[in-house]
Amino acid sequence: MNPVLHAQHLCKNYGNRPAVQNLSLTVRPGELLALLGPNGAGKSSTIGMISGLLPPDSGSIRIAGVDLVTTPDAAKRRIGLVPQDLALFEDLPARTNLMLFGALYGLDRPTARNRADVVLAQVGLADRVSDKPAAFSGGMKRRLNIACALMHEPELLLLDEPTAGVDPQSRQAIFELIEQLKRSGKAVVYTTHYMEEAERLADRIVIVDHGHIVAEGTLHELLARLPAAQKVSLTLSEPLAGNALQALHDALPSGASLTTRGPQLCLAMADLTRGLAALLPALTAHGVAVINLHSGRASLEDVFLTLTGRQLRDPGAAA
Numbered sequence: 001m002n003p004v005l006h007a008q009h010l011c012k013n014y015g016n017r018p019a020v021q022n023l024s025l026t027v028r029p030g031e032l033l034a035l036l037g038p039n040g041a042g043k044s045s046t047i048g049m050i051s052g053l054l055p056p057d058s059g060s061i062r063i064a065g066v067d068l069v070t071t072p073d074a075a076k077r078r079i080g081l082v083p084q085d086l087a088l089f090e091d092l093p094a095r096t097n098l099m100l101f102g103a104l105y106g107l108d109r110p111t112a113r114n115r116a117d118v119v120l121a122q123v124g125l126a127d128r129v130s131d132k133p134a135a136f137s138g139g140m141k142r143r144l145n146i147a148c149a150l151m152h153e154p155e156l157l158l159l160d161e162p163t164a165g166v167d168p169q170s171r172q173a174i175f176e177l178i179e180q181l182k183r184s185g186k187a188v189v190y191t192t193h194y195m196e197e198a199e200r201l202a203d204r205i206v207i208v209d210h211g212h213i214v215a216e217g218t219l220h221e222l223l224a225r226l227p228a229a230q231k232v233s234l235t236l237s238e239p240l241a242g243n244a245l246q247a248l249h250d251a252l253p254s255g256a257s258l259t260t261r262g263p264q265l266c267l268a269m270a271d272l273t274r275g276l277a278a279l280l281p282a283l284t285a286h287g288v289a290v291i292n293l294h295s296g297r298a299s300l301e302d303v304f305l306t307l308t309g310r311q312l313r314d315p316g317a318a319a
């Protein structure tokens with residue numbers, strides 16, 4: 001199947017600051033590619049370039065075979081952009097909002113009206129056609145924002161952090177909508193810094209950091225790059241002092257990876273039983289008790305940590 005998005009060697013600098021460096025992406029019909037990275041990684045700049053809003057300094061972008069740089073109008077008709085910041089007219093009814101977007105994409109009035117009702121049903125807002133976004137919840141506004149991008153039936157959908165600030169119920173509705181769009185053959189690029197979203201929705205994941213691709217593949221392929229796909233998380237009675245942490249590192253067999261965040265301690269290694277047998281006595285020796293323990297498989301967070309030595313998510317950020 002020919003790719004809907006074929007972007008190659010994209011570069012973007014702001015002044016002297018490189019934001020995106022030699023980044024290439026390919027997405028096929030029915031495929032969702034998650035662009036995952038911490039704040040400032042270059043996700044929005046990438047979306048800006050592949051939506052035709054931000055000219056790349058270099059590189060090429062083809063949308064369903066159409067060159068976005070040399071024939072922007074024809075290429076943009078195939079793209080639906082859902083920007084990170086809501087782009088809605090708060091005091092106009094939902095259907096009017098959609099019809100305005102339809103007009104922007106060149107739909108005539110009867111077609112725009114029909115499409116508005118179709119997409120409102122798709123995003124679960126069929127009973128709110130005459131209501132204004134000003135009276136909507138954050139999640140409902142997000143869903144209407146997505147509906148706007150679907151008016152002209154684009155082949156490529158670009159979603160820039162579409163669940164920012166939404167309640168769990170709307171988040172679930174957005175996930176189901178995206179899965180339905182995928183099934184209908186849309187190609188989707190989805191930026192997020194929530195690894196759980198990438199794990200749930202993505203067919204392929206591209207992890208970016210400082211404008212570079214640091215890893216890409218399916219979730220399975222990315223996890224397979226880790227030295228240990230199993231881990232155990234412990235909640236301690238108190239955070240470890242620096243010397244205690246060093247002592248734990250010294251006590252562990254080689255190949256073990258130990259990370260801490262406040263009173264949370266995470267151990268990953270191929271043979272967890274051997275690791276725990278060394279770790280637990282060392283904790284006791286430092287007078288630290290274990291108040292909770294659970295084991296699980298490694299996550300994209302661990303992939304990022306292994307590749308960059310840093311955490312994907314700002315430890316202070318809300319989930």
Ligand SMILES: Nc1ncnc2c1ncn2[C@@H]1O[C@H](COP(=O)(O)OP(=O)(O)OP(=O)(O)O)[C@@H](O)[C@H]1O
Nearest residue numbers: 014018019037038039040041042043044045046193
């Ligand atoms: N208009 C701009 N002018 C100057 N620098 C910019 C501009 N937009 C982005 N940057 C810088 O480019 C880099 C990449 O930013 P970008 O917004 O693309 O990242 P992001 O991964 O989308 O981040 P976030 O998750 O916070 O939205 C950052 O260092 C940012 O400060």
